[in-house]
Amino acid sequence: MxxxxxxxxxxxxxxxxxxxxxxxxxxxxxxxxxxxxxxxxxxxxxxxxxxxxxxxxxxxxxxxxxxxxxxxxxxxxxxxxxxxxxxxxxxxxxxxxxxxxxxxxxxxxxxxxxxxxxxxxxxxxxxxxxxxxxxxxxxxxxxxxxxxxxDEPFSKRFVSIIGEVNNPQVREVPVGTSFSYLLDIAGKKDIDYVAIDGGPMMGKVVEVNEGIVRKTTSGIIFLERDHPLIRRKTQTIKSVVSQARASCCNCMTCTELCSRYLIGHRMEPHKIMRAIGMELTQPHVYEHAMLCSECNICELYACPIGLSPRAVNVKIKNEMRKEGKRFEKERLKEYKAPVFRKGRQLNTTRLTARLGLSKYYSVKPEYITEELKPDMLRIYLNQHIGAPAKAVVDIGNEIKANQLIGKLSGDFSANVHSPLDGKVISKGENYIDIEVRL
Incomplete structure (x- = not known):
């Protein structure tokens, strides 16, 4: 099995x-x-x-x-x-x-x-x-x-297609489908769109014409480009760090609402923000950034002046990884959640309001069973953590639905299959383009 x-x-x-x-x-x-x-x-x-x-x-x-x-x-x-x-x-x-x-x-x-x-x-x-x-x-x-x-491979996945569209829906979508195709399916309006690949908290902002459904794409939220949430999510790291140094009052709200701190981990974003603000060299403080789950509560909800502890943590984590560093503190013998944990948990209705998304909260996306057949698929070979799959098809090859097109390279990898019949029309280092047979 x-x-x-x-x-x-x-x-x-x-x-x-x-x-x-x-x-x-x-x-x-x-x-x-x-x-x-x-x-x-x-x-x-x-x-x-x-x-x-x-x-x-x-x-x-x-x-x-x-x-x-x-x-x-x-x-x-x-x-x-x-x-x-x-x-x-x-x-x-x-x-x-x-x-x-x-x-x-x-x-x-x-x-x-x-x-x-x-x-x-x-x-x-x-x-x-x-x-x-x-x-x-x-x-x-x-x-x-x-x-x-x-014996069915993982070549399609269920996706919530929601946001500022006429017909919010959930569909089983072929992996490799473009976001622009799904926007057309859901009914676009006359606005300048961008998309969030995933949920509003942890999802990444992508251009609609660049977004592609992967095995990990659980939802796509289409929003107007000037929506406040999009502006928050697209701040430059230079701006984020400058604001942290100039404005953080160390109120500790980011720590008190931190999901990792609330299960007993030594993740205290306010200390990292303080060290950044004072330009201190404190490896023992910065090391704790490696514990950040990037849930984004600190950035999109907790901070009363709109600073971005998560982005600061991500910057520190990336720098530490480049240097080959990991979280190496001795593990605690026992982890205890704060006594106030339950009262600090974040109600999703209130959170949605803070994100400026309340108008979509009560909308129930319709489940539509009709099969989707986009004209083109771009199927990535690196849709998983670990080594990318290795292409086993060439340009010009005819492809059958559920056919293996990328073979795992090493055990810590994953096979990739085509969800639909078609023909390979181009390929790159980490992707295969398939023209779908309609």
């Missing part, structure tokens, strides 16, 4: 796209299915649970055949209790349980979810396996079931 997962090119359906066969090659006591739809506005996980509950449960059972965990927990938000009921109809074993989480951000962060469900803390700079836990996104589990039971 593990070979089928590996062959199908299953990766994490969010985040860095960790190859699933690596995770499932380990053993753990607990298996957590992350179905919390961490980011506001997205409806991808919800759509999956309401329409493919049986397949998700089959995927969870299939994982147990690969790595024999003792208990599986499906984490959902309170607002999605109907999804929990849909899943329970197909749970006929005692080792799968639905757990309801508060409607807070970032409850879908895997370390936060582990704390909420198991009351355990992943060690600083550690991974869930350090405490005998494996976590997969709900779509990853769905794709694992498809691979094991139907």
């Amino acid at each position: 593990l070979d089928k997962v590996k062959s199908a090119g299953i990766t994490g359906a969010g985040g860095a796209g960790f190859p699933a066969h690596i995770k499932l090659g380990a053993k753990a006591q607990s298996y957590i299915i992350n179905a919390a739809e961490c980011e506001p506005l997205l409806a991808t996980d919800r759509t999956l649970m309401l329409n493919f509950s049986k397949e998700i449960i089959e995927g969870i059972k299939a994982v147990r055949e690969i790595t024999p965990y003792e208990k599986a927990y499906i984490g959902i938000k309170e607002k999605n209790r109907d999804c929990g009921e849909a899943l329970k109809k197909f749970i006929d074993v005692d080792f799968i349980e639905v757990r309801v989480l508060r409607n807070v951000y970032p409850s879908g962060d895997e370390q936060v979810m582990i704390y909420e469900i198991l009351d355990k803390v992943v060690p600083e700079a550690g991974i869930p396996l350090d405490i005998d836990v494996i976590v997969n996104n709900v779509e990853t589990v769905y794709r694992i079931g498809k691979a094991v039971l139907q």
